[in-house]
Amino acid sequence: MTATIQDAARPFTGGALTALLSPATRLLGLGEPTHGVEAFPELRNEFFRHLVEHEGYRSIALESDCLSALVADAYVADGTATLDDAMNRGFSHGFGASPANRELLRWMRAHNEQRPPHERLRFYGFDGPLEITGAAPPRPALTALHDYLAAHLDLPRNRATLDELLGPDERWTNPAAMMDPAQSIGGTPETGKLRLIADDLSALLTAHAPHLTAATSPDDFWHAELHARTATGLLRYHAAMADTAPTRVGALMSLRDAMMADNLDAIVRREARFGPTLVFAHNAHLQRHQGRLDFAGTPLQWWSAGAIMGTRLGDQYAFAASTFGTRGSDVPHPDTLEGLLSPLPHPRTVIDPARLTTTLTRTPTPRTPADHTYVPLDPTATDQMDAIVFVKEI
Template sequence: MPSTRFIRFAAALLIIALPACSSAGGGGGAGGNNPLNPADSASVELVRAAAIPITGAQTDYESLMALIGDARFVVLGEATHGTQEFYHERARITRRLIQEKGFAAMAIEGEWPDAQAVHRFVRGTGGPATAEEGLRGFTSGFPEWMWANTAIRDLVVWMREHNAGRPAEQQVGFYGLDVYSWFESADSVVAYLSRVDPDAAGRARERYACLRPHRQNPVAYGSIALRNAERSCQDEAAEQVAEMEQLYAAGGGDAHARDERFSALQNARVVAGGEAYWRAQWEGGPASWNARDRHMATTLEHLVDHLQAQGRTPKVVVWAHNTHAGDARLTEMGQGGEWNVGQLMRQAFEGESVLVGFTTYHGAVLAAEEWDAPGRVRRLNPALPESFSALFHRTGIPAFLLTFRGREELSRAMGEPRLERAVGVVYMPATERQSHYFTAMLSRQFDAVIHVDSSTAVTPLPVRR
């Protein structure tokens, strides 16, 4: 039986790949652009003139910090889940957001329970003694490298050092946004209630009993729940969320106790969100993708409410794939009915969200050859000639930042539809165009873009089973 993580990433990458099959593989639209035509040559010159080289200097991101201003949300994307430079540069930006702009949280496209172990480490509230131990939960299944890697390890060590000696309301936290840990989250709800209210723990066990038969096969649950409403766990999951919301609202305790109570509430929400996600898998179309991204965006809203209630600055930096981070309305995927985190945050917090995309032209990437296979370092093909990455490659600048605000001519050129590459945890170079490209209007999809022309594979931490 495939693991939950096996199933979830298969679904996620298929959702990325399928829209690209409709038009990116043909000769029309962005796929039909001539990479040598005068318009493209002019675009290269516009990019070259506006590009701010990334050299490793402290001043690399001054213009990005100015663009961010007082924004409450900064969403940092990535074109692959296995590129070292994406992690490294996002870490540099994140440190500046924490130090200079008072950001209080980092939220990732990862599981809430696994992220909570890291959260306890960076805040020094018990649990893991080292960053490696804190990240161990992310190595328990495919894909082991996505969050358990040396770049993340170094960042969370820095976060712990930053927090040391600061009062709780000035400390930064580490959080997960995804829906896939619904069984682990159910276990966490019961474990928490067993410590604080054994009677409530009994009620949670009774409600979550309906999930137990489907622990190894959530896809089958979705089919059963749609065909037979009486076998759905939707009502039970919602009842548990309501009880946990009452417990959270009751308040009391020190900062650590309030954080733990919020974590338990969020785990209950993950169970409800996961239940909805697996039911949506059988509805077809964009339903499951939309359920997942709606959950992640709603989690961000709950998180800022919690931060504000605890006297912490309600500012969050988000790490997620470009397909979640950019505004879906300006992509081929959005035209197919999908929405995503970047779009939802722009809509909910107009003028308070800054979306940053990342691209690369070629190099190496850590990715699997197929579902649930080990990740390995693989050659990343040069980007297709009609893509944004190929256009950026022609500038000859090794790495650079582009911001679009106030640059009308550049924004207009980069707002024309063109191919964008998306590599998840599986890389399929044999079907590269169909599997990894979609059409986008980059300067409208993102507020800024960082390009690393030749990139390397992320370095994973050792896997411990």
């Protein structure tokens, strides 16, 4: 009997998706093919509820600013401030306007209200404080790290030295620096000195970890580590923005995903006592294979946060990619992967990539995106995915 694509497909449910994953999974990446389409975060919400109620998951991490997310987590964990405040200040990239993200925080807070601290859900951002137009100033993260250490250790430099080297925040947030290296502050002597200071402070944090954890708390120390990672990562990113090499944009993409991976690594370690973590982001940040992009005629390659975490975690990392069929007039060609999946009868379908491969007589043609916000799945990389979620129409 000849296998068909239908044999590799099941209607989407949380159980149908988790059945394809290793039971050793500690970090589960659920990707979306484009931002700003509510169908994907709505599916994420449904799936996360299943993971919490049936699979022991206790945390979720989104492709959003790791520092801003502390506001959203405080609301979810303890009811600090209001839902409106958490949406306004707890997200980056405009994700605070998403109704599905609002519903996520509302449901997580309701779930936590009658539970003790060790059973409460946690919300994380795992992106750096980065936007398309540039990077945030390192001041908040660097000064928070300095102040935490200064309260318990004798430091060689005071806050006045940091403030003098940092200067006005406007120097760091100049949007022209994204495309013009000469506009970046990253190549100045002050930035070089700040990078050394951030590195020294991070080393002190590690060297005195036993004392600092006992003097404060494991949570306070974890937040200090977050500020250390963010300060050093931002300063490294700003320095790369000042680079004039033709590989500059690719280097920035690599640095961003490396920051993401370090944050995910820290989240997994923190959550190890409580349960696995769901991470939701663009497919390109969670995939195992190397990312490729043609930017202004220059081919770029970089490794995603998911690829890095796959190296670190092995089979404890799982990746479920998602994609879609039709969006308005954008109908996939029948020879593409999305075109081959489009005749499936269900609005949302879970695909077993391994079984799918056995049904194909040839590699599908790559889909040509209708706009730059959508990145189709690479049909040559389905063996790097643990599951595919196909949404028939958005």
